[in-house]
Amino acid sequence: MRTDIFKYVSRDELIKWTMDMVAIPSYSGLPNQEAEVAAYIKNVFDNEDIPCTIRPLKNGRCNVYATLKGSGGGKSLMYNGHMDTVPAYGMEDAYTPWIDDDQNIHGRGTTDMKGPIAAMMGALIAWKRSGEILPGDVIFCGVADEEEASIGTIAVLEDGILADAAIVGEPMGDNAIAISQKGLEWYQVDFHGRTVHGGQYRKGIDAIEMAVKYYNKMQDTLVPEIRSRYLEGVGESTINIGVIQGGTQCSTVAGDCYIQLDRRFLPGVESYEDCCGELQAVVDELNASEENFNATIKVLDVSVMQEGYVHQGFIQNSEDPLVKCAAACTERISGTEPEFMACPCWTDAGLLAHYGHIPVVVLGPGEMEYAHSSSEIIAISALEKYFKIYTEIMGDFCR
Numbered sequence: 001m002r003t004d005i006f007k008y009v010s011r012d013e014l015i016k017w018t019m020d021m022v023a024i025p026s027y028s029g030l031p032n033q034e035a036e037v038a039a040y041i042k043n044v045f046d047n048e049d050i051p052c053t054i055r056p057l058k059n060g061r062c063n064v065y066a067t068l069k070g071s072g073g074g075k076s077l078m079y080n081g082h083m084d085t086v087p088a089y090g091m092e093d094a095y096t097p098w099i100d101d102d103q104n105i106h107g108r109g110t111t112d113m114k115g116p117i118a119a120m121m122g123a124l125i126a127w128k129r130s131g132e133i134l135p136g137d138v139i140f141c142g143v144a145d146e147e148e149a150s151i152g153t154i155a156v157l158e159d160g161i162l163a164d165a166a167i168v169g170e171p172m173g174d175n176a177i178a179i180s181q182k183g184l185e186w187y188q189v190d191f192h193g194r195t196v197h198g199g200q201y202r203k204g205i206d207a208i209e210m211a212v213k214y215y216n217k218m219q220d221t222l223v224p225e226i227r228s229r230y231l232e233g234v235g236e237s238t239i240n241i242g243v244i245q246g247g248t249q250c251s252t253v254a255g256d257c258y259i260q261l262d263r264r265f266l267p268g269v270e271s272y273e274d275c276c277g278e279l280q281a282v283v284d285e286l287n288a289s290e291e292n293f294n295a296t297i298k299v300l301d302v303s304v305m306q307e308g309y310v311h312q313g314f315i316q317n318s319e320d321p322l323v324k325c326a327a328a329c330t331e332r333i334s335g336t337e338p339e340f341m342a343c344p345c346w347t348d349a350g351l352l353a354h355y356g357h358i359p360v361v362v363l364g365p366g367e368m369e370y371a372h373s374s375s376e377i378i379a380i381s382a383l384e385k386y387f388k389i390y391t392e393i394m395g396d397f398c399r
Helices: 011-022 037-046 112-130 151-158 200-201 206-225 272-289 320-334 349-354 381-398
Strands: 053-057 064-066 077-082 098-100 104-106 137-145 165-168 176-181 183-194 236-247 256-265 294-297 339-343 360-362 377-379
Touching: 011 037, 011 104, 037 064, 053 151, 064 112, 064 151, 077 151, 077 256, 077 349, 104 112, 104 165, 104 381, 112 137, 112 377, 112 381, 137 151, 151 272, 151 349, 165 320, 165 349, 165 381, 176 200, 176 320, 176 349, 183 206, 183 272, 206 236, 206 256, 206 272, 236 294, 256 272, 272 294, 294 339, 320 360, 320 381, 349 360, 377 381
Parallel strands: 077 137, 077 165, 165 360, 176 339
Antiparallel strands: 053 064, 064 137, 098 104, 104 377, 176 360, 183 256, 183 294, 236 256
């Protein structure tokens, strides 16, 4: 353990960087959403003489890249963290960060994921201040839009920024390393009926009734099949109908209704195309077999990525050099053997692994249960711990 490196970045600096970024709103829908956070990160790296550039994207959005250049001959490592957050969702004073009892920082983005970004920044800065040059390059990618269409990490891939391995800093909980995650897609099924007054029910076509038939068909056939699929180290395939909405009032036959569903598929077992085909087949069967049944299915707009990309999953071999390095460094810092797990949510790691063919793990401070919540926090002790883990991984992997 290189305790002499850790001394170059203080606890107070980690807290300041986190709180400063939390105080800069970067939630979904904000104009130039990540621009001010990117400028802040660039200013921090500029002050440390670490080369850093802002990469403009569309609609005033941007990434920020910093590189700690190696002396040559070592492996390169990417740290990837997203600068965008979800909205406040009722969280009071979401962008006025505060500390309770010198233990936790409160505010939107503390754990998801401006705290992890601060820990990553600290790792690069610690090595830079030490004066020791590692053989391999370390690339920091602060990216846009992970919460929606991931235009930021797609731009990283399109820019040809590759590395021998990558760490995505999402909060996985204490001593947990995610080496897999499921693919993801969100769909909407629209049911098209005919609206009439409720007193003339038989002249209408009830879209809600169609939705019920669709739901029952799914529960009887496709849902059990999907949930029977399992991949060791990843878990079961899932489908969840999360929204159903239709009609306008009690005295009117519902002319329109829709269902929205979440589909999580297993990497290497189920293809994205197969997932779409299975859902389309249920719609097609009902359209053909049920009188006056008229439904269409589409991917939700908020889930549509740039052409050529979808929310792919990944599974990383536990014997991969990155996984073994991350585990060894985590154990050295924490004193406890880490737990390998499947990431319960979707992250940009799927893009880096599937499209960039980069070995990747998801490893970061904070507890997932606080992400997107009205009580989002990050423990200062976790910030310090993962700063040290990131610093230690650089020292081992990049040699």
